[in-house]
Amino acid sequence: MGLDVAVIDIDPNAPGVCYADKFYEVSTNDISGILAAAENYHPDGIMTLATDMPIRSVASVAEKYKLYAVTPSVAQRATDKIEMIRCFERYDVPHPWFEVITFEEELKDLLLKHSVPFIMKPNDSSGSRGVVLVKDYHEVRDAFLYSKSVSKSGLILVEEYMQGPEVSVEVMTIRGETTILAVTDKLTSGAPFFVEMGHSQPSQLPNETIEKIKEVAIKAVQAIGIDNSPSHVEIIVTEDGPKLVELGARLGGDSITTYLVPLSTGVDMIQACILMALGQIPDIAKKFEKGSAIRYAECKLGVLQKINGVNEALNIPEVKHVEIVKCLGETLTPIRSSSDRVAYVITQADTAQDAIRMCENALGKIKFDIK
Ligand SMILES: Nc1ncnc2c1ncn2[C@@H]1O[C@H](COP(=O)(O)OP(=O)(O)O)[C@@H](O)[C@H]1O
Ligand SMILES: [Mg+2]
Known part of the structure; x- marks a missing residue:
């Protein structure tokens, strides 16, 4: 540039x-x-x-x-989950019920007010660190201490456990005008730790649901007051409609905006953000419609000795990128947060479904020798 x-x-x-x-x-x-x-x-x-x-x-x-x-x-509002959810409450953006607690002594009152299951999370963490599902009363104290160990402020957000498909919405707001570039289906490791294990575009949810998701995402971006910035809005589609998990006044991670958006729409979202930061109005109109996906490998636990098959994976025409995140000799631990993930592949195909299938094919070719 x-x-x-x-x-x-x-x-x-x-x-x-x-x-x-x-x-x-x-x-x-x-x-x-x-x-x-x-x-x-x-x-x-x-x-x-x-x-x-x-x-x-x-x-x-x-x-x-x-x-x-x-x-x-x-x-500030976009980086503190407590300020954020209070803002959603104030501006009527659909969100889970929530409580804020600081001390173990408050757990008794919490349990008088709310029954399990619910989610506990630090107000100031990321990468699913400290996010945990409490399914049973006996787990409450351990869950609280786990979440608290990650919270810098010591504040813990307790939330309704929302169930349903999870998506993220990739957004740009330029001089007050908000545009949605993509709705991304998210795959997580599920309960109890909800680590993101894959993403794909475009969302395969019904059109009517996608329209509702877009409405809620724009409302959330406006409630927080985001302008001259990208946003990454995380939403769960519950039986009562789409509700906010959280948003970031930033680009989506996990290669969503660096790879998936360009591969599925032809829009270089990073370049657009650079131009926007320089005060220009970038072209963010969709250039084409394709499917794109990222999938993280699921590996055994132990020491990573050797990796074979990366070239075979790269030989699949739909595979655009393969990345091994961990080094040889590193010990692979259970996946409790994003930083525990081992490797990923990124694909582009005609549809999201095909792109996901090609990710799975490619991951099947990569052999991790773990002792
Ligand atoms: N209230 C909730 N109900 C259901 N799942 C949730 C809830 N809050 C978080 N999660 C799950 O945990 C993941 C991480 O939580 P999130 O609030 O996005 O924290 P982080 O900043 O670590 O990404 C979410 O993507 C979602 O899968
Ligand atoms: Mg998140």
């Missing part, structure tokens, strides 16, 4: 550093450190990809230098 680019990362070996014209070794959560870097660099735009908390840093720089991004108060 011919841009001069500065990269900010706590890790000097981060993959993006070698592409940068300028590098600042600062944590993306360190707002004052990033403001100091901006003072030195004078950016024309600032953005992050699919991480939640750094949105607060982006918003602070954008406010100070009058750049295009969400405001700090929007960033």
Whole structure:
């Protein structure tokens, strides 16, 4: 794109550093450190990809230098699950019932008010860390302590257990105008830890349901006040209609916006976000309609010794990308959060269904030798 680019990362070996014209070794959560870097660099735009908390840093720089991004108060609402759900309540966006608790002593009152099952989660985590389903009264204390161990603030959100298909909605809001680029079907590991194991586009839900999902997603983006930003809105379609899980004022992760949106629509969502951050109005009109999918491997537990079959998987024409996330010699642990996942494949086909099938074919060819 011919841009001069500065990269900010706590890790000097981060993959993006070698592409940068300028590098600042600062944590993306360190707002004052990033403001100091901006003072030195004078950016024309600032953005992050699919991480939640750094949105607060982006918003602070954008406010100070009058750049295009969400405001700090929007960033706050979009990164604190408690503030977010209170905002949904205030603006009538369909959401699960919820309670906020801090101390173990409050569990007794909680159980007098609500019966199991329900969900517990930290207000300030991500990647499904600390999210747990409580199915039985006996599990409440352990679930609370597990969730609390991940919560930086110590606050735990207790929510109605919503059941039904889960989707995410990939959205761009540019100068007050909100456009939906894709509705993505989500596959999770299910109860108790709900780790995302796959995504596919376009959603295979009935059209009428997709229309309702889109309405709820736009309402949620407006309630939080998101503008000049992408959003990733997570929704579960319950018997009472689509309800909000959460949203991010950011691009969807797990390759949803880097790979799946371009493969299913022809829209380069990352380039669009860069242009938007620079104050331009990008072209986000759909170029074609295809299916795309990502599926994560399910592996045995143990030490990863060897991997065979990656080339065979890459030889399938529909396979666009294969990534092994873990290193040889690493111990594979039970999948409790996104960072425990081992490998994934990404495909493009005529339909979402075919794309998923080709992911499964490709994963079948990759052999993990685990001892
Ligand atoms: N109230 C709920 N009902 C049912 N499932 C939920 C609920 N809250 C979270 N989940 C499941 O847990 C996953 C992770 O929760 P989420 O609130 O999105 O946290 P994170 O920030 O870790 O992604 C969701 O994608 C969903 O599958
Ligand atoms: Mg989530």
